[in-house]
Amino acid sequence: MADTAGQALIRGIDVDKISKDYLDESLVFKNLVTNMTTSSREIRWYQKTSGFLTATTPEAIGAVAEGALPFVLEQSWTRNTSYVKKYFLESPTITMEDESDNDVQILLKNSQDVAQAVAYEVDGDIWDVLTESQSPVNINSVTATAAWDASSGQDPFEDIAEAKQKIREQTKRRLVDGSLLVSAKGEKDLMVWLVSNKGVNFNQVAGAVLENGVLTTVAGLNVVVSENVTADYAAVGDLKQACEYREFMPFTTRIIEEVGIGKKIRSWHHGIALLVRPKFMALISNTEA
Numbered sequence: 001m002a003d004t005a006g007q008a009l010i011r012g013i014d015v016d017k018i019s020k021d022y023l024d025e026s027l028v029f030k031n032l033v034t035n036m037t038t039s040s041r042e043i044r045w046y047q048k049t050s051g052f053l054t055a056t057t058p059e060a061i062g063a064v065a066e067g068a069l070p071f072v073l074e075q076s077w078t079r080n081t082s083y084v085k086k087y088f089l090e091s092p093t094i095t096m097e098d099e100s101d102n103d104v105q106i107l108l109k110n111s112q113d114v115a116q117a118v119a120y121e122v123d124g125d126i127w128d129v130l131t132e133s134q135s136p137v138n139i140n141s142v143t144a145t146a147a148w149d150a151s152s153g154q155d156p157f158e159d160i161a162e163a164k165q166k167i168r169e170q171t172k173r174r175l176v177d178g179s180l181l182v183s184a185k186g187e188k189d190l191m192v193w194l195v196s197n198k199g200v201n202f203n204q205v206a207g208a209v210l211e212n213g214v215l216t217t218v219a220g221l222n223v224v225v226s227e228n229v230t231a232d233y234a235a236v237g238d239l240k241q242a243c244e245y246r247e248f249m250p251f252t253t254r255i256i257e258e259v260g261i262g263k264k265i266r267s268w269h270h271g272i273a274l275l276v277r278p279k280f281m282a283l284i285s286n287t288e289a
Contacts, residue, residue: 026119028226029126032179033243033273041084041270043246048277049076049138082272084248085125087118090266093258107255107265114267115253122269124228127181129273130243131283134230138278139237140166147289148189156190156287160219163236163282170279175238180221183229186287190223191215232288237281247271 064070091110132139142163146153160180168174182190194208194215209217216223221236229235248270256264275281 026116027123028224029123029130029181029228029239030119030245032224032239033126033130033245034240035245035247038084038246038248041248043082043084043272043274044079045082045244045274045276046077046079047138047275048279049078080274082274084246084270084272087121087269087271088267089114089118090256091264093262093264095262096260097262107263110265111253114265115251118251118267118269120228122271123226126243126245126273127226127228127230129275130181130237130239130281131230131233131235132275132278134233134283134285136283138275139242140170140279140282142166142282142284144284144286148186148193148287150289154193156193157219159234159284159287160221160236163284164219164221166282167237167280171241171277175221175236177240178221178236178238179224180218181224181226181229181235181237183227183231183234184225185231186229186234187215187223187225189287190218194218232286234284234287235281236284239281242275242277242280244274244276245271246274 091114094107094110128134130139140163142159144159145155148154148156148159164175164178208215208219249268251267251269253265253267256266258264
């Protein structure tokens with residue numbers, strides 16, 4: 001019997017297009033960093049470990065004597081070698097019998113689940129790269145004034161402002177496209193503090209915008225919510241400046257047919273996140289009591 005239009009849509013290569021729709025929804029951090037391709041699984045790259053060129057006496061940049069040679073200043077760079085990660089997952093076998101009952105719904109849901117699982121894993125790795133696995137060495141770090149869910153004494157706005165300050169001091173640039181990365185609980189704690197402490201005036205006091213019950217901006221930063229954000233942490237930064245994601249093989253999803261048995265959904269991807277400018281990130285710790 002010929003496929004109906006709905007059945008034909010999810011067969012063969014079309015399932016890849018459907019899966020990519022779910023990937024776009026699930027990839028939160030990857031869509032905020034700089035995305036590039038790589039032709040090699042081994043990548044040699046440079047991490048900028050100092051923020052800005054400054055002169056130390058007797059060196060000088062200004063008020064140099066006429067006819068004098070310029071002083072030589074250089075940035076601190078660390079050369080690294082990284083290897084792309086392989087992300088690989090497949091669904092259980094969907095039997096011929098199940099296909100005959102309702103193949104459109106089964107294949108569609110399995111495609112969605114597999115794609116989202118791969119995307120979530122990729123985003124989790126990007127979070128760990130952005131925050132140096134929550135053990136700051138090169139990125140900036142801030143300890144919260146008090147846990148954002150504490151009964152008193154907390155000031156998330158001050159913590160966020162301090163994170164922005166440290167980034168500005170290190171890079172000499174304001175966050176043009178800055179983001180605040182929080183978990184769902186972090187977003188809730190922040191909203192409760194803003195509304196409970198600032199009430200109707202919280203927009204003017206904290207520069208926060210609450211639209212349809214969703215916190216969209218705080219202190220000039222876009223609020224980005226993901227459960228990949230580790231409990232007890234938040235982060236501030238310009239993700240496009242801080243991180244590059246190198247893709248070796250694109251996200252791909254296929255239907256694998258086992259003749260006489262059934263089908264399964266298989267998804268794969270190769271890529272790696274690189275923290276090229278760590279000073280554009282700041283990790284806020286101890287946000288939860």
